[in-house]
Amino acid sequence: WKTDRSDFLRNSCTPILWNNEGRQQIVVAATLRVVGYDLETGKEAWTVRGISRTVVSSPTVGPDGNLYLAGWAAGGDEAEPIRAEPFDDVAPRRDKNQDGMLSEEELVEGPIYARFTQADRNKDGQLTRDEYELFRSLFDQGKNMVLSIRPGATGDATKTHIRWTYPKQVPFCASPLLYNGRLFTVKDGGILQNLDPETGKASRPLRLEASGSYYASPVAGDGKVYLVDEPGRLTVVSATEQLNLLHTSDMKEDVFATPAIVDGRIYLRTAGHLYCFGLK
Secondary structure (H helix, E strand, O other): OOOOOOOOOOOOOOOEEEEEOOEEEEEEEOOOEEEEEEOOOOOEEEEEEOOOOOOOOOOEEOOOOOEEEEEOOOOOOOOOOOOOOOHHHHHHHHOOOOOOOEEHHHHOOOOOHHHHHHHOOOOOOEEOHHHHHHHHHHHHHOOOEEEEEOOOOOEEOOOOOEEEEEOOOOOOOOOOEEEOOEEEEEEOOOEEEEEOOOOOOEOOOEEOOOOOOOOOOOEEEOOEEEEEOOOOEEEEEEOOOOOOEEEEEEOOOOOOOOOEEEOOEEEEEOOOOEEEEOOO
């Protein structure tokens, strides 16, 4: 089967499998909504709307059967919204050749200019009014959040199956981690948050010394959470409600890959090396 996803402008999230009350589904989050597709047919089984305009991190399925995900994009925080002028206000000033479209050279400035190749859907180097207004609407609709979805979703489940949402300290690339009865997220800049997976209520966050961007997702084992930022600074934290810093280390090379824990060993890939850590 093949499923059309052309209505999603940005697709960066890695799909995951979810056993939704006995039905195997592929879950993908992208532009403004998360979708569950039937594994056998590829047909859309359900959707939840109201997320960020771009989603990079992957959803997580908890042992409780619930779905957890996060989506962050610039302009989606309540305190720092991005707004773009309407096409009909911009075009009279910028459409120099009066062809009813805006080229990158004509647009020159603004939040859509900064994302011109994303807004230019047919890649012809011009923004029509429809292309411009579609992208402008993403800034108005996109909302950064961590959320949880309960099993049983069918159709539009926005009002029926969202368990809770949390709009603060939302990660960009690093996926949420459910471990030891807590949901851990790490935001670029080194802000580690843990939430109650039942209610979404947050405990006091921990600001890490490793304050870079986080492409690698947090992993856990032995009652600890392991995190590493892009510059290669490793942090080990207790997997408890009150976060306690246990250890730090500097790998001195960029890290983009999520560490893997297998048979009591931690495998960590940096830009130049593959490490294996474990007890003798």
